[in-house]
Each structure stands twice: as structure tokens, then as C-alpha cells.
Amino acid sequence: MKGFRFTKYIPPQDPEKNTFENLLNIFLQLVTMTGGDVAEALSWLSNLDKRHSLTNPNYGIGDFIEDLKNKGYLSEENVKGEIKITGKAEQTIRKNALEEIFGKLKKAKGGQHKTTHSGPGDEKGTDRRPYTFGDNLDQIALTDSIKNAQVNHGFGGDYILTEDDLEIVENEVRTQTSTVLMIDISHSMILYGEDRITPAKKVAMALAELIKTRYPKDTLDVIVFGNDAWQIEIKDLPYLQVGPYHTNTVAGLELAMDLLRRRKNPNKQIFMITDGKPTCLKVGIKYYKNAFGIDSKILSETLKLAAQCRKLKIPVTTFMIASDPYLKEFVKEFTKVNNGNAYYSSLRGLGDLIFEDYRKNRTKRF
Numbered sequence: 001m002k003g004f005r006f007t008k009y010i011p012p013q014d015p016e017k018n019t020f021e022n023l024l025n026i027f028l029q030l031v032t033m034t035g036g037d038v039a040e041a042l043s044w045l046s047n048l049d050k051r052h053s054l055t056n057p058n059y060g061i062g063d064f065i066e067d068l069k070n071k072g073y074l075s076e077e078n079v080k081g082e083i084k085i086t087g088k089a090e091q092t093i094r095k096n097a098l099e100e101i102f103g104k105l106k107k108a109k110g111g112q113h114k115t116t117h118s119g120p121g122d123e124k125g126t127d128r129r130p131y132t133f134g135d136n137l138d139q140i141a142l143t144d145s146i147k148n149a150q151v152n153h154g155f156g157g158d159y160i161l162t163e164d165d166l167e168i169v170e171n172e173v174r175t176q177t178s179t180v181l182m183i184d185i186s187h188s189m190i191l192y193g194e195d196r197i198t199p200a201k202k203v204a205m206a207l208a209e210l211i212k213t214r215y216p217k218d219t220l221d222v223i224v225f226g227n228d229a230w231q232i233e234i235k236d237l238p239y240l241q242v243g244p245y246h247t248n249t250v251a252g253l254e255l256a257m258d259l260l261r262r263r264k265n266p267n268k269q270i271f272m273i274t275d276g277k278p279t280c281l282k283v284g285i286k287y288y289k290n291a292f293g294i295d296s297k298i299l300s301e302t303l304k305l306a307a308q309c310r311k312l313k314i315p316v317t318t319f320m321i322a323s324d325p326y327l328k329e330f331v332k333e334f335t336k337v338n339n340g341n342a343y344y345s346s347l348r349g350l351g352d353l354i355f356e357d358y359r360k361n362r363t364k365r366f
Contacts, residue, residue, distance in 0.1 A: 019059045020067050026054070027068070028093050031085060033198050036239035038074065038083045085238070093238050097205040098213075131166035141167045178219045178263035180256040181207065184274035185224045185240065186247040196321055197242050200273045208234045221259045225252030227280055227287055231259065246280035246289050250298070253305040253316070260314060270309065270316045270340075277330050278302045294330055306338035315340040 026048065030041035042065065049055050055064070068074040073089040076082070085093075128141060148165040181204055189196045204222055211220045223231045226245025229252040252272070260268045278298045281288040290298065309316055316338045320331050335342040 019055060020064060023054060023061075023064045024068075024073070024092075025096070027064075028089065028096060031089070032093060032097075032201060032238050033195070035241035036085065038085060042083075087235065090235050090238055094205040094209040094234075097202040098209040100202065100206070128167050128169060131163060131168050135168050139168045139170075141169045176217045176219075176265045177215075177267045177269065178221075178260055178265040179207075179211075179268075180221045180223060180259055180270045182229075182252045182256055182270060182272040182274075183222065183224045183240070184247060184272075184276070185226045185242050186245045186276065186279075187242060188247070188276050189242045196275050197240065200321075201237055201240050203273070205234075205237045208237070219263060219265070221256075223252060223255050223259070225249065225255075227251075228282070229255045231255065246287075246291060247274065247276050247278050248280040248282065248287075249274070249278040250281055250301050250305055253302070253309065257305070257309060257312070257314065260312075268312075268314045270314060271319065272316060273319045273321065275321045277327055294326065299330070303334065303337050306334050306340075309340075310338045317341040317343070319343050 023045070027041060027045055030044050031038065034040040034044070042061070045054075046061055049061055055061060065074070069076075072086055073092070075084055075086045128144065131140065144167040145161065145165050148167065149159070149161045152162075152165055153160045183197075183200050183204060185197065189200070208220055208222070211218050220234070221231060222234060222237065223229055224240065225248055226243050227248055229248065232240065249272075253270070256270045260270070277294050279289060279291045279295070281298045281301055288297065306316065316334075317340055318331050318335060320327060320342065331342045
């Protein structure tokens with residue numbers, strides 16, 4: 001009697017390799033949480049090792065640090081002799097963030113965004129139309145055109161294919177998008193025992209890696225805003241930290257609009273991750289601040305910029321990672337003026353919402 005006997009598969013294991021990979025994943029998470037402080041991340045890792053026995057007698061934290069250096073994740077080649085993560089480690093952090101947040105979207109088609117328009121494009125669609133002078137030959141639907149010739153002229157005698165028999169396959173037009181991601185780094189992003197900045201950083205890194213690998217023709221600029229706003233490089237995201245700042249949303253929007261003016265793409269959008277209301281405004285060289293309630297002066301300037309973005313056809317999608325009723329009222333009014341989108345998200349669902357809105361590249365109307 002022939003058949004198959006199934007047993008539990010136990011894969012061969014390399015203890016040192018598995019230990020390194022496990023420690024690497026934890027270490028890179030800690031580096032993100034500590035804002036790129038390698039010494040603090042290694043200190044946390046050592047404490048975790050004491051509590052949970054992450055290493056073994058044959059492979060300790062010292063071995064792991066040496067492997068990090070040998071494999072190109074850490075470097076001591078700097079003026080102060082400090083241990084720093086390398087470009088390879090930064091890229092690995094972004095890839096891990098992409099896998100963690102957008103991992104289920106691996107099979108999604110990337111590179112460009114669909115539109116509702118047809119015409120000269122890069123990918124064949126499903127719509128058909130009669131041939132007109134000037135159409136490319138590679139757009140001709142051969143099977144349908146031959147069928148039309150048979151229907152119109154029959155099978156007898158010489159086979160005839162005329163211009164009237166030709167059908168054209170419409171190509172789908174694909175478009176490019178320029179995105180500015182605004183990240184709130186005010187002090188409230190770490191208040192009340194909740195770390196909101198680390199998930200925001202992970203989402204930013206995942207979005208950056210997604211655009212680089214699947215939408216290479218798109219552009220992504222990242223800016224942070226506290227008392228002021230400034231642009232940061234994608235490679236600097238792991239080092240991002242919250243400061244003793246208020247929330248100057250006006251400064252962030254002004255910088256975002258300035259960056260988008262330089263982009264030639266017709267499709268432009270702003271994503272804003274924040275957990276609070278605007279509390280700061282720069283008037284001349286001084287800062288006007290009010291953290292108690294919603295200040296009418298600050299609100300007025302913020303809504304003016306929302307209206308300007310709408311006039312320039314730049315939708316602002318606000319991801320509010322807080323649920324206070326009066327904050328919702330501010331976001332609702334801001335979104336109504338801009339005609340953009342608003343999401344009230346938990347930290348866990350932030351990545352999915354940002355990807356879905358980015359992929360759709362459209363505006364929901366209230």
C-alpha cells in the first residue's frame with residue numbers, strides 16, 4: 001500500500017544567526033524609540049536581556065554589538081568617537097516599518113496611481129472605441145478588429161479588413177502625486193504616558209519606503225512643526241524627537257505650501273499627523289501662544305491657510321490621534337474650509353488610513 005506519512009517539520013536552526021536576527025529587530029525598534037540614541041538603545045536591550053534572557057551563554061550582547069559593527073549597522077568613525085547607526089541601519093529601519101505597517105499590501109500594484117481618465121497612457125484598459133487617424137498601431141485590438149471584419153464582410157472571397165473594422169483599446173492614464181507629510185513634534189506627543197511620536201515616525205518611514213520602491217515617480221517631503229516648522233530628510237526620521245514646543249500649525253502649512261509650489265505635478269496633497277489644536281503663532285519675531293482652549297486669533301490664521309490650500313487645489317488630510325470633542329470640532333471646521341479629509345485614528349490604525357488615502361489620491365467631501 002502506497003501513501004504519505006506526514007510528520008511535524010522541524011527546520012534546522014542556527015542558534016547564533018537566529019539570536020542575532022531577533023536581537024537586531026528589537027534593537028532597531030529601540031533605536032527608533034530613543035530617537036537614534038544607540039547607547040540608550042543598547043542599555044535598554046541589556047535590561048531586556050536580563051529580564052527575558054534574550055541571549056545565551058554562547059552569544060551575548062557583546063557578541064551582538066561586534067556583529068552589528070562587522071555587518072555594517074554601527075559605526076564609530078566620527079569626530080567624537082560615538083557609536084552611530086549607519087545608512088544601512090536607517091534603510092533597514094524603514095524597510096521594517098514598511099513591513100510592519102503595510103506588510104499585508106505586498107501584492108498591491110505600485111509605481112503609479114490610477115485615474116478616471118483614458119487616453120495616452122502606460123497600461124491597457126478595458127474600454128474600446130473606433131479607430132481614428134493618429135492612433136498608435138499598438139493600440140489596435142487585433143482579435144476584435146478581425147471579428148468585426150468577418151461580421152461586416154463575411155467569410156467568402158478575399159478577406160477584407162478596412163479602417164471601419166478597427167477597434168482601439170484605450171490606455172489608462174496614470175498620474176504622479178507630490179505629498180508633504182507634516183508631523184507634530186509638540187510636547188503633547190509624549191504627554192500622559194503615551195508615546196505618540198514613535199508610531200508617527202514609523203508611519204512616515206513606511207510611507208517613504210513605499211514611495212521609493214513602488215511609486216518612484218512620486219515625491220514625498222517631510223516636515224516637522226512645533227513652535228516653528230522645518231524640513232527634514234527621510235534619512236533623519238529615526239532620530240526625530242519631541243521638543244518642549246507648542247503647536248504652530250500655521251508655520252507647518254506655510255512651509256508645506258512653499259514646498260508644493262516647487263513641484264510640477266498637478267496632483268498635490270498634504271498629510272498632517274497631530275494630536276492637538278494649534279496653540280502657537282509667530283507674529284513678527286515674537287511667538288503668540290495660548291495652550292488653554294482654542295484661541296480665536298490662532299484659529300483664524302489657521303483657517304485662512306486652509307482656504308488658501310483649497311484655492312490652490314491642495315487637499316489637507318488630517319490624522320488626529322486624539323479624541324477630545326473640542327479638538328474634533330476644530331478638525332471638522334478646518335476640513336470644511338479646506339474641503340479635505342479628516343480621520344480620528346488610534347495609533348494602531350494610523351498606517352492603514354494613511355496608505356488608503358494616499359493610494360486613492362482623492363478627496364472625500366463632507
